[in-house]
Amino acid sequence: MSESKEVILELRDVTSAYGNIEALKGISLKVHKGEIVSIIGANGAGKSTTLMTICNIVPTVKGDIFYQGERINALGSEVLPTMGLCQVPEGRRIFPRLTVTENLEMGAFFRKDQAGIKDDMERAFEFFPKLRERRRQLGGTLSGGEQQMLAIGRAIMSRPKVLLLDEPSMGLAPLIVQQIFKIIEEINSQGVTVLLVEQNANLALQASHRGYVLETGSVVMEDDASALLSNSDIRKAYLGE
């Protein structure tokens, strides 16, 4: 896990809103190449909105978002995956009436290199052998954990440089959550930068290098993950001590 200081994704004072309701109130954060960065916070703190704003599903009102030095505020959501910025959205959102293979193929939708797609499909199946067993099943018939695996598999089919993960632990059994976090670390070790949004602060911080704490739309703390884990305020507020 090499950690260079090159910034790959940066938010500068970003504000975004759903209609009149301001969801992000000037967020600034940096993600370095090769890192796992987690954003933790309570419900409604704006964690998912941050990811949706980066992908321009929720439009930015103020501030700038830079990816690989380029301002991406105004780019369409569908362009970002082609640049290597891919999101695994909250609640997995796989395509329920497409088969597992077809779901994975959708992840490589914008790519034309058939051979490369086939290789990546193999890679996804190596990460998640369960998916290979079920490759002809419809996505909707998978269990929650398998769906999460499928969602991550689908995202890595686009050969992302930065992977945005929204609540990968949601609604899953502890054993499966651990399995999924192990795979996230493995994906990261292959050179993919990860920005992780999690309710499960303990798990997220253990897996990541750095962390941001969000509260009602603003960053209230940022530090190394280990420092946050030992911070007494954080332990009280998010780790249940």
Added chain:
Amino acid sequence: MIHEFKKRWVSFGIGLIWLFVILWPLLGIKPEGLEFGTTFALWGKLAVAALCIMIVYELNVRGVFDGAKKAGSAITGSTRKAYAAIPQWLLLLILLALALVFPSMTGRYGHDVACNVLIYVCLGLGLNIVVGLAGLLDLGYIAFYGVGAYTYALLSIHYQLSFWMSLPIAGCLAAIAGCIIGYPTLRMRGDYLAIVTLGFGEIVRLILNNWMELTNGPNGLSGIKRPGVYWLDMTNGWTLEHFWVKKVWMYYYVILFIAICTIIAVYRLNYSRIGRAWEAIREDETAAELMGVNTFLLKLLAYASGAVFAGFAGAFFASRMRFVSPESFTFLESAMVLAMVVLGGMGSIPGVILGALALIALPEVFREFDLYRMLVFGGVMTVMMLVRPKGLWPAKRVGRRSEEMD
């Protein structure tokens, strides 16, 4: 077991009483006063029929028919195996041959119904792209059919343009109409989109109805030319002769040709990258966007390409009737086409064809019920949806396409 037995018969009894309560106001209240005789007679007949069905059902539950069923399932199993052994192209060839010899087996009436079925096959397949593949509920689809029909009517009357020349123009104009409705409305989702498309369908009909100078309003346009065809004439050597399509069976071949082109085009679209993207949009629009699908453009494309086929069908309709009026493009027609798609099985090409066949041909079959025709038709539709909620021939999703890669 006893409990279930009781539950069944109690609900059966309540059902019969309920039937009587509904039936009596319909039959028993007359200008001369209240009457019970006819109601009881009809109700009695229905009750006896229902009782017979209940007894058969009861015996079935108790396993009386198990032996017969086993034999039956063995037979269906072996026929299915035999069916699977026949290559698909052979089946298609047989179907095509049947479609080609159909006019020689039936009369004018049969040709007429077949033409109608094929028009609706085109419409259904076009709408299937929008509703079945891209998942956009369109209640004003018939507007594109109207655009196609009026395009050919006007081109034929004012510019004497031939049918085959007008066909692509009708398709193009319908596609443009599709983009015009699509561009401002496709940001909406679900129910809102349905309402807006419903409104658009009515707007088009009202324009056709009220723009007297162009469309001659409710009086309609007449004097539309028939399609012309070049045919090998062998009476004096091999020459290409031009003649006008006059007989209904000739029209049948024209629309058969258009329908087959539509089927091939829709099939190709269905199994292309674009088709896959449409399905992804249907399943989850935001997720599709996050996967790099340009949802707006593709939804617009779905609208436009669906409209093209309606435009073709419309042009044919105009040439077949040689008269168009706004009455042919009411909301009821949109609902009819939508019903075909849903009844046949959304996203399934053979399903939509079956749906069109069922919805156009069944009312003809039921003509002998005369007054009660539509009632019987409605009943049959309800039963079909109960028995096969996913449609007559549901789209085969599992193991298609991805299978081919293995």
